[in-house]
Amino acid sequence: MIPVIVIVLGIVMLGAAFAAIYFKSLLASIISAGVISLFASVLYLILGSPDVAMTEATIGSGLTTVVFLFALYRVRKGNLDD
């Protein structure tokens, strides 16, 4: 059961990584980069390292995404939609 879950998580992460490259909108790219970290944290939890999973979930998918969004907002001067 666990190998199946790990493979599915890996495929989803690969898909999100390619999506982050090929999305036209930078906002969507930032969100899918956050999705990679979210699934990576689930993967770490399954592999038995809750400490790393916690770090990945909070820093990788939470804070980094927000900092990127703020940076995008500052660069675009408030035009967050595209």
Next chain:
Amino acid sequence: MIKYLAVIVSVVGLGMIFLPIVTGFHEAEQLSPLAAQYVEGSINDLETQNVVTSVIVTYRGLDTLGEVTVLFLATVGVGLLLKDGVKNRLTMPFSEMLETTSSVLVAMIMVLGIYIFTHGHLTPGGGFQGGVVIASGFLLLLLTSSETKINHLTLHLVESLSGAAYVGIGVAGIVLTIGFLSPEVLPLGEFGRLLSAGAIPVIYSLIGLKVGSELTSILVTMGGE
């Protein structure tokens, strides 16, 4: 055409480099001697339940001090580059429901963050994770309420005092001739209690406060227009 060929060749080459790792993989039957030493020492000598924490704070304490320094320098850099113009804040359109719910949630998030870094030596988690949870609580406060004013002086005070206290505990180990950043400057206590493992919970709480205030100041600086 040549571009695609070069890409395929480099991918296949990388695959060949990593092939021995895949084919020669076998599950480890027992811990390596170094890992066994850490696990034994963490439980028997340091009275620490969470082995990961004892490695991060004690056995690799100097690396953690370096990590905290890197984060501090990053915060200083962001503050220096984006110094001017923190006037208008990026906020969501307010609704009463959003504001009320977030004010309840923020208190819970803060308590969770404090729990994570004070129990770093007992349960998974620690200073870095707890600090980020606290910073995300402040982020929720910043985004949902226009009246939130975060005092920069308080943030800097908390950040620099906890950083100085962290180094101070390390130097106390030298003065008492135990070793830099040794947790044995405080009594080790009983295995599994909140007040155990010597200075480890104190150091991790200081790291939590430092990381939380640093990341909050980054968010305040970057969220300003």
